[in-house]
Amino acid sequence: MKNFKGLLFIVSFVFLLAACSADGKEASSEETFTLKYNSAFLPSSQEWHAKAKATEEFARLVEERSEGRIKIDIFYSNQLAGQVESLDALAKGTIDLQNITPVAWGDKIPEGSFTALPYWNINEEHSLYIMRETEIGKLYEEEMEKYGVKMLSYWPASATGFMSNKPIRSVSDLKGLTMNLSGDLLADFYKKAGIGVATIPYAEQYEGLLRGTLDGIQFPFSSLEDYKLGEVIDYITKPATISPALGIVAMSQKTMDKLPEDLQKIIIDTAIEMENEGVAASKRLTEESLIYAQENDVDIINMTKEAYEEMRQLHKTTTWVNFAAKNDRTKKMVELLDGETEKWKKENPEMVKEFEKSFGE
Template identity: 70%
Template sequence: MKHFKGLIFMLSIVFILSACSGDSKVAGAEETFKLKYNSAYSPSLQDWQAKSKVTEEFVKLVEERSNGRIEIDVFYSNQLAGQAESLDALAKRTIDFQNISPAAWGDKMPEANFVSIPFWNMNEEHSLYVMRETEIGELFEEALEGHGVKLLSYWTASATGFMSNKPISSVADFKGLTMNLTSSLQANFYKKAGAGVASVPTADYYEALLRGTLDGIQFPFYALDDYKLAEVVDYITTPASVNPAIGVVAISQKTMDKLPEDLQKIIIDTALEMENAGVPGSKKHTEQSFKYAEENGIEIIKMTKESYEEMKELFKETAWEEFAAKNDRTKKMIDLLEVETEKWKKENPEMVEEFEQSLGN
């Protein structure tokens, strides 16, 4: 009888311990966690792409380094949550990870538009310096945390700039053109430059440029090949207006809080490693875009230093000021931007020289 009671007692303890594991599984003495990664993008085509590093390779490494305690299912093209809705989905832990362009969250989180402001960055290294080593990045992360979301990594997505069927080398060249409007922050720039605007979905850019509904767009240069836009534009303008574009990978704070500290560290360390590993791929993507343009008869217009500064100044008077007016954090981000950029320039004269050599005479 005593043996029977002892058996009942031991079974009860096992039952209680099992119940405490919630929706996770138990592998030996350790829990395992099955997480959902929602990406706004399609699967990567080449493993050297920055997008591949922060998606497919990140997932593979986290699973390996956790010895299978973390399993991550990837869902592409916003299968689990739409772009605008994904911020709330993270907060509620409907999804665990999100890979996205921050601008998609701009209506709910004004700070998210920072990385889309034209002429804020000069190259991949400058971009990551601003977001990782200055208070600007801290303010961005603070805003995310206010929505129950933790930043894991930035990824540099190659250059975004003007592509058009008429040459654009200065502010005056926008006069009479119709440009795509991807952000309300651009509207006053185009208005002051004498251009009209049209809101055309990305999927319709080819048709709009072919038919003349649009004369130009501001879009990643790799679209010359990926979207076959080389067939409907004749010019691209350098330097790029956003150089490079920036994506982010974020995790639900609720998910992070649920994980043991050792698994949290694996995720954070791997995300940062993939952020840095993606830089060469971002540069390669831009270089391939320029090569593809030359091979397909696209003229590469180089702005002079004077034209570049003129265009940047007009964007500062319009897009930068409108961003700064959103709230105290956005104002501080803009106030710090040029101060921090000057610090970076002094520490990286060779990169500044390389940038200036990309300008025309």
């Protein structure tokens, strides 16, 4: 009888172990994970910035909501992997998370350069609609997935546009100006508009504008304060050429697959929450940048609607065409854009009215 009871205890114990570990969830419920988050950027200067929400706030909330089962170590200024190399590092699982601009991976995932097309968007809500709710965004994210990278979130980085030492009200005002050019996407536009080309690192643009090597740049309006460009810039032009610019947070699919489902959900849900909170933060940053311009003797020029449409059309026949020519998927993205934008405008007339306030008389 004693032997039978002992045998029964052993069998029961084995079954209990099997039940706890059959699907791995119970057995791994206390396992902890430390993730390496590589950012292409410096730390945010304000905790309310969309970039801060996508980085510091995201990491804090994930650790809190996972009750310490996930810890995220952040490394700024591409400390773990260079801007270009970070894509392969992410795919291999060498790093776990990356904050970057889509165009930085444009050579390997051309679809990401879509977000650098001038005048493709008019505000934060429109941008997220295009990237989240249309085939355009799906085409991009599918290519990311093929590379072994999962898109977590977009973060709007406020408006980017013309900043110059001569007023830019229309295409004709661009002729004869020397402007900075990065990459080949805008090369044909520069040529058609009569813009002289300079290739200067972003960190040296202040000096170039100060010395007259540059007459103007296309750069975030927030850099008037952040990079002190308000000291060497006389004019900014609205509407912005990209409104807003977008950053992304991406994750290694290998890392994601290692996590239990409940932790995966925490990461995904928190990333989307930060994406949504970034909308108001981006709008605020643009508004504060315009106020800074006014307070520091930088004139704000409002293009007429006709001048805006002329500028946009020239980009459509140069920059957009160059992007579309990269492959069949980029071609389809461009083909879909205007139709999806018109659909969004019909559903959001108040936002369209707000955008049109940027036009001058």
